[in-house]
Amino acid sequence: MGESCIFCSDEVKKNAIMDNKLAYVVYDKYPQAQGHVLIIPKRHSENWFKTTEEEKIAVFNLIEEVKVLLDYKYGPAGYNIVMNCGKSAGQVIFHTHVHLIPRYVGDSKKIFS
DSSP states (O other), X not given: OGGGOGGGSHHHHTTOSEEOSXXXXXXXXXXXXXXXXXXXXXXXXXXXXXXOHHXXXXXXXXXXXXXXXXHHHHOOSEEEEEOOOSGGGTOOSOXXXXXXXXXXXXXXXXXXX
């Protein structure tokens, strides 16, 4: 867990663009769109269903806060909020994280229909 998990590393945490007591936000290393961020609980947990109620609230609060920043900085037309829980659902890094992906008019990348 901890030291072998990229999201538990100080290297990733030092790039946080905002945080609160229980979670932090970083730009995605492989963005699907300009402004794509990850909201990550600070405590290691495998997926959303293993987080505490307090961590869930902290993550949701950061989603709202970073959206204001992304609206100002990039002016997207909409957003996808994406969470993959488990290997069969497409989860690659087994530390809970939420993707907030700005969407733009004419953006041809479809995540969901």
